[in-house]
Amino acid sequence: MEENSNFIRSIIKEDLESGKRDTVITRFPPEPNGYLHIGHAKSIVINFGIADEFNGQTNLRFDDTNPLKEDREYVDSIKNDVAWLGYEWENLRFASDYFEEMYDRAVLLIKKGKAYVDDLSPDEIREYRGTLTEPGKDSPYRSRTVEENLDLFDRMRKGEFENGKKVLRAKIDMASGNINMRDPVIYRVSHATHHNTGDTWCIYPMYAFAHPLEDAIEGVTHSLCTTEFEEQRPLYNWVVEECEMESKPQQIEFGRLNIENTVMSKRKLKQLVDEGYVDGWDDPRMPTISGLRRKGYTPESIREFVQATGVSKGSGAVDEAMLEHFVREDLKLKAPRTMGILNPLKVVITNYPEGQVEMLDAEINPENPEMGTRQIPFSREIYVEQDDFMENPPKKYFRLFPGNEVRLKHAYFIKCEDVIKDENGNVIELHCTYDVETKSGSGFTGRKVKGTLHWVEASQAIPAEFRLYEPLIRDEDLKAADESEDKTFIDFVNEDSLTIQEGFIEPTMKDAKPQDKFQFFRHGYFNVDPKHTTEDKIVFNRIVSLKSSFKL
Numbered sequence: 001m002e003e004n005s006n007f008i009r010s011i012i013k014e015d016l017e018s019g020k021r022d023t024v025i026t027r028f029p030p031e032p033n034g035y036l037h038i039g040h041a042k043s044i045v046i047n048f049g050i051a052d053e054f055n056g057q058t059n060l061r062f063d064d065t066n067p068l069k070e071d072r073e074y075v076d077s078i079k080n081d082v083a084w085l086g087y088e089w090e091n092l093r094f095a096s097d098y099f100e101e102m103y104d105r106a107v108l109l110i111k112k113g114k115a116y117v118d119d120l121s122p123d124e125i126r127e128y129r130g131t132l133t134e135p136g137k138d139s140p141y142r143s144r145t146v147e148e149n150l151d152l153f154d155r156m157r158k159g160e161f162e163n164g165k166k167v168l169r170a171k172i173d174m175a176s177g178n179i180n181m182r183d184p185v186i187y188r189v190s191h192a193t194h195h196n197t198g199d200t201w202c203i204y205p206m207y208a209f210a211h212p213l214e215d216a217i218e219g220v221t222h223s224l225c226t227t228e229f230e231e232q233r234p235l236y237n238w239v240v241e242e243c244e245m246e247s248k249p250q251q252i253e254f255g256r257l258n259i260e261n262t263v264m265s266k267r268k269l270k271q272l273v274d275e276g277y278v279d280g281w282d283d284p285r286m287p288t289i290s291g292l293r294r295k296g297y298t299p300e301s302i303r304e305f306v307q308a309t310g311v312s313k314g315s316g317a318v319d320e321a322m323l324e325h326f327v328r329e330d331l332k333l334k335a336p337r338t339m340g341i342l343n344p345l346k347v348v349i350t351n352y353p354e355g356q357v358e359m360l361d362a363e364i365n366p367e368n369p370e371m372g373t374r375q376i377p378f379s380r381e382i383y384v385e386q387d388d389f390m391e392n393p394p395k396k397y398f399r400l401f402p403g404n405e406v407r408l409k410h411a412y413f414i415k416c417e418d419v420i421k422d423e424n425g426n427v428i429e430l431h432c433t434y435d436v437e438t439k440s441g442s443g444f445t446g447r448k449v450k451g452t453l454h455w456v457e458a459s460q461a462i463p464a465e466f467r468l469y470e471p472l473i474r475d476e477d478l479k480a481a482d483e484s485e486d487k488t489f490i491d492f493v494n495e496d497s498l499t500i501q502e503g504f505i506e507p508t509m510k511d512a513k514p515q516d517k518f519q520f521f522r523h524g525y526f527n528v529d530p531k532h533t534t535e536d537k538i539v540f541n542r543i544v545s546l547k548s549s550f551k552l
């Protein structure tokens with residue numbers, strides 16, 4: 001995070017200097033109802049980053065107050081993702097650890113005349129709440145006595161009432177200008193099995209009540225959340241105050257991170273998974289941390305990206321090119337360079353001795369000489385890219401065409417002499433000649449050629465699958481869509497977002513393991529896919545192409 005550009009840092013610095021606080025405790029509080037996405041990475045980087053900076057602590061706390069949507073699978077994936085991003089939490093907590101204490105605090109509110117059991121239906125509650133311009137109306141049950149409320153709340157806990165028949169509401173102000181303060185519901189009946197507490201409870205606290213209590217119980221000093229909670233801050237403070245919590249956390253809001261050409265809400269991401277548009281939460285097209293990891297993103301690149309987006313109250317969408325920029329930067333010096341053919345065309349070098357295979361020296365990463373060199377085979381038969389040949393090329397086409405000479409990366413010049421076609425006229429093979437004088441590294445200066453092609457020697461080539469990705473959501477179309485057409489984001493799922501190609505890689509890559517990353521000459525950065533790669537077949541996900549128009 002840029003020094004100065006982070007207003008949260010300034011607030012905390014001041015709090016420490018003025019003596020208002022003597023320590024910094026933050027928390028990252030996901031609800032375990034889905035996998036984490038890149039937006040969560042922002043919250044993680046801010047919460048852990050700020051605490052680290054001031055020698056404080058950060059808890060990982062699962063906000064698990066809604067048993068119907070929550071699951072162990074999500075808990076495990078979230079822990080894994082936070083750790084993978086490079087952060088260590090001080091304590092691992094569950095909101096559900098505090099259910100008993102939350103219940104006691106609710107009883108305290110009742111005793112103080114600050115909460116009541118309401119029999120209105122959810123629809124009626126909404127109706128009574130009023131609007132931005134009209135005050136709300138008191139529920140007929142608002143004046144129940146403390147004794148009656150205590151008795152009913154106890155019976156709610158015991159399971160005497162069905163879902164939706166009774167709620168506990170904070171008694172604040174039905175005429176408040178802030179609708180959140182118009183007697184918000186703080187407990188509801190939900191006969192559901194909880195992933196953590198099982199069937200112990202059939203009433204569950206609402207987020208707006210639970211969250212401030214969780215923060216206060218843990219001694220969180222600065223509760224950092226996104227701006228949609230700004231309007232809830234008065235309620236947050238009311239709960240801390242009226243529940244007589246000793247510790248007084250301070251809520252500070254920052255702008256959400258959004259990225260173009262993607263949807264970023266667990267609910268929508270879950271729908272894409274459930275309806276089979278992707279092959280799971282970790283599909284490389286998903287903006288989830290696990291999807292980005294499987295695509296080949298590194299923790300460093302995600303952290304750098306998030307930091308570059310800054311911390312402010314605003315929340316515009318950033319271009320995905322910015323995210324791509326940071327992974328290129330990170331991999332530039334780390335990823336070995338190699339050659340792969342995505343769309344093979346056989347080339348026979350007719351004047352190269354039959355049966356001969358020579359080994360050529362090639363740098364592993366010219367930008368990082370310490371990575372050393374590799375040996376790649378060359379022989380009479382190689383593969384090149386189908387795109388690198390045109391029978392009738394336009395002007396300024398410098399690759400292979402009849403009569404033209406090109407350079408093979410790390411090898412020799414070859415000249416296209418003959419084009420072999422099948423009975424349908426498709427080009428199936430090229431016959432070329434090579435010039436032994438032109439060997440790479442020999443210092444040959446006799447003549448120049450304009451095109452440099454990548455290639456793979458045929459007899460030792462390893463078959464490989466390449467998966468190329470385009471944005472999952474056609475965002476431009478989605479934005480331009482007429483709301484009245486009643487379409488959802490699902491109507492804008494890009495059906496061409498995955499292209500699979502079968503080709504070949506250099507034999508130097510025979511030991512590549514899942515999650516290994518390479519830069520394929522001219523094609524970009526690729527990651528070995530951990531899900532589809534098997535003993536018999538290596539599958540690559542393209543992380544990014546090499547070119548970028550993005551300028552920081």
Ligand code: ATP
Pocket residue numbers: 028029030031032038039040042043224225226255256257258264265266267
């Ligand atoms: P979603 O709507 O995607 O499900 P959420 O806000 O409901 O997200 P939580 O699990 O409640 O998800 O979020 C945990 C923390 O991450 C919260 O503090 C939340 O504010 C923060 N967060 C979620 N999405 C973003 C985002 N796009 N940018 C920054 N922070 C985010």
Ligand code: MG
Pocket residue numbers: 031
């Ligand atoms: Mg949520």
